[in-house]
């Protein structure tokens with residue numbers, strides 16, 4: 001768990017010579033970053049204590065989130081500076097819209113969620129805030145800003161996925177597969193690539209842009225926590241909730 005930090009990247013390098021830009025992002029996002037990666041919902045995916053009702057609620061929201069994430073990737077493919085980055089991002093987009101889509105459909109069927117429900121589900125306030133942040137930062141912001149949002153979402157899932165993969169798999173296929181999907185070498189390689197891309201670009205940015213990127217990563221981490229919290233408890237946060245403030 002990184003310790004909390006609220007200085008610039010230059011300050012960070014003074015305390016951690018040779019430190020990575022992405023480690024600075026995670027440190028600036030504490031305590032939300034660690035809370036997101038270790039949320040009780042993520043532990044329950046792996047230890048066989050997940051209530052069906054909570055998981056169905058999660059998948060319905062996540063399906064709408066992943067749909068908006070696919071649009072975000074479209075923007076990032078357009079903004080990526082060269083062919084190697086466009087290729088990585090579009091490969092991931094292809095995965096999201098094929099195998100992963102199939103996972104959702106099979107899981108909805110097993111959980112008794114009708115197509116009419118998941119195809120027309122209105123986003124709750126947390127997912128709406130998430131989607132707005134992703135689509136705005138990748139559509140209107142810079143490549144680095146969009147990449148920071150993607151990094152947070154994917155790195156968080158790799159972190160809990162690898163931790164839960166160390167336990168025996170739960171019986172329900174939709175839980176076992178969700179762990180495997182986020183612990184497999186191909187996914188790890190993708191997150192390693194996003195980190196390397198951010199570590200390459202981040203240090204070249206002017207300081208105000210570095211601060212914007214860190215602010216986005218922190219806001220994304222907050223929303224990951226709020227997302228797990230809403231699906232885990234079934235409670236919908238109101239507009240007064242700090243987690244929804246952008």
Ligand SMILES: Cc1ncc(C[n+]2csc(CCO)c2C)c(N)n1
Pocket residue numbers: 062065066069096100153154157158181182224227
């Ligand atoms: C709220 C929320 N945040 C992040 C992810 C992570 N994620 C989105 S698409 C994808 C690719 C492979 O599953 C991953 C890891 C999620 N699903 N839901």
